[in-house]
Amino acid sequence: MSKQELLNLYNQAVRDYDNRVCRFADKLLMDRTSAKDITQEAFMKLWQHKEAIDFAKVKSWLFTTTYRLCMDHIGRKNRNSDTVYLEEPSYELESPDLKKIIHDALALLNETQRSILLLKDYEGYSYAEIGEMIQLNDSQVKVYLFRARQKIKEHIGDLKFVI
Amino acid sequence: MKIHKENIEEFMFDYFEGNLSDADKQQVLDFVHEYPEYEKDFVLWAKSYAHIGEPAPNYNLTNGLIQHGNKVQLQKYYWSAPVLILAALSFWWFGYRQEPNHDSKTAKYEVLKSNSVPTQVHKGGSSIQASSSPISQKHKEETTIESKANTIEGLSPSVSETAKMHKDQNNGESQGHEHAEPLVQHKLQDTVEISNRKETRIDHTQSVTDSMSSSKSISSEKEPAPVKKKKKRNSIDLNTSPKFIEQNPNF
Structure with missing residues (x-):
């Protein structure tokens, strides 16, 4: 494959997935600045390894790389401070936005649950694909996802005005 | 698989995940209708996908x-x-313009190219005939001293000989107009050129070494320098006059 073709494929991947990758990192880390840094790092890795990457599976490669980078980031953060500070869910009683409530509820999930939920709901990956990305089998993915949704459902249920 | 209160949550999850068959979906809906207390849970599950x-x-x-x-x-x-x-x-202006460093090969080429038109070259008062064009004359001025510096020393003794030879051959007739062979002409051209360069070089070095004094001497040649009138020193007469003693009796 020529350099120009690789360049075009890379740029197409940027246009298609940069915001989606960044959203995944943003919602997983609950930190937009770090999410942007990680997205840039993921695309930098893509550019560096463009000749070895199968661009037919570039989306999967990007999300897998982003997930690993996020996990590394969380690991470093946890090593630096024993306590993990996550954003407290905000309860906007007057104008409840269900998407906002769900976004806040993501903070209640652990990283694995959150990753699986984001990959499933935003990116539409199957259990098998998610399992491949985060090194879990299908049933484990399903269990994590079930628990994640249960927590979100309970969080929504606590806000009685939503119903 | 039969739905009951212990596993209804899993069925609801599978219902919204799309993991159930149509028959199983219908079973879930029937169960929720049968037990209205699960309707709320059912709606909450649905909202969790918003x-x-x-x-x-x-x-x-x-x-x-x-x-x-x-x-x-x-x-x-x-x-x-x-x-x-x-x-x-700036390089062109300060470097190339002030010290032209024209390629000697191109200069030679143009000299050879234009060797059909004879011109007269003066060297040290004696006229030497050589065939060259105005272009070659122009290149004489443009060629650098450095490019010919090595050849000057090697060929300079032959300059006077060549000049003499030409003078003898022509015997002063018509100032030695001659159409020599191109190679000979070229050599002659080079020697004349080199001699000119040597002269200019000598002049240059002289002008550098005699910077101030030479300028004065040149001006003195053109115009005789005004003769400075030597001021006579006032001689002191040590002999005392008789009036002095009279005026200074204590001396």
């Missing part, structure tokens, strides 16, 4: 991540183009 299909916000990263290949690298150096042009112009 974020699906939400478009990704724009994080404004695209322009920073797009690669432009070599264009990006070139764009970094666009600012240096005027600097390079200015540098080239």
Whole structure:
């Protein structure tokens, strides 16, 4: 494959997935600045390894790389401070936005649950694909996802005005 | 599989995940209708999927991540183009113009090319005939001293000999107009050229060493320097006059 073709494929991947990758990192880390840094790092890795990457599976490669980078980031953060500070869910009683409530509820999930939920709901990956990305089998993915949704459902249920 | 209160949550989850067959879906709906207390849970499960299909916000990263290949690298150096042009112009102006460093090969080539037109070259008062064009004369001026510096020393003794030879051959008739063979003419041209260079070089070194004094001497040759009138020193008469003693009796 020529350099120009690789360049075009890379740029197409940027246009298609940069915001989606960044959203995944943003919602997983609950930190937009770090999410942007990680997205840039993921695309930098893509550019560096463009000749070895199968661009037919570039989306999967990007999300897998982003997930690993996020996990590394969380690991470093946890090593630096024993306590993990996550954003407290905000309860906007007057104008409840269900998407906002769900976004806040993501903070209640652990990283694995959150990753699986984001990959499933935003990116539409199957259990098998998610399992491949985060090194879990299908049933484990399903269990994590079930628990994640249960927590979100309970969080929504606590806000009685939503119903 | 039969749905009951212990596993209804899992069935609801599978219902919304799309993991159930139509028959199983119907079973779930029947169960919820049968037990209205699970309707609330059923709705909550449905709401937990509300974020699906939400478009990704724009994080404004695209322009920073797009690669432009070599264009990006070139764009970094666009600012240096005027600097390079200015540098080239200044080099040309201060370097090339003041000390012309014309290629000696091209000068020779043009001399050979224009050897059909004879011109007269003066060297040290004696006229030497050589065939060259005005272009070659022009290149004589343009060729640098350095490019011929090595050949000057090697060929300079032959200059006077060549001049003499030509003078003898022509015997002063018509100031020695002659159409020599191109090679001979070229050699003659070179020797004359070199002799001129040598002269200019000598003049230059003389002018450098005698910078101030030479300028004065040149001016003295043209105009006789005004003779300085030597001021006579006032001689002191040590002999005392008789009046002095009279005026200074205590002396």
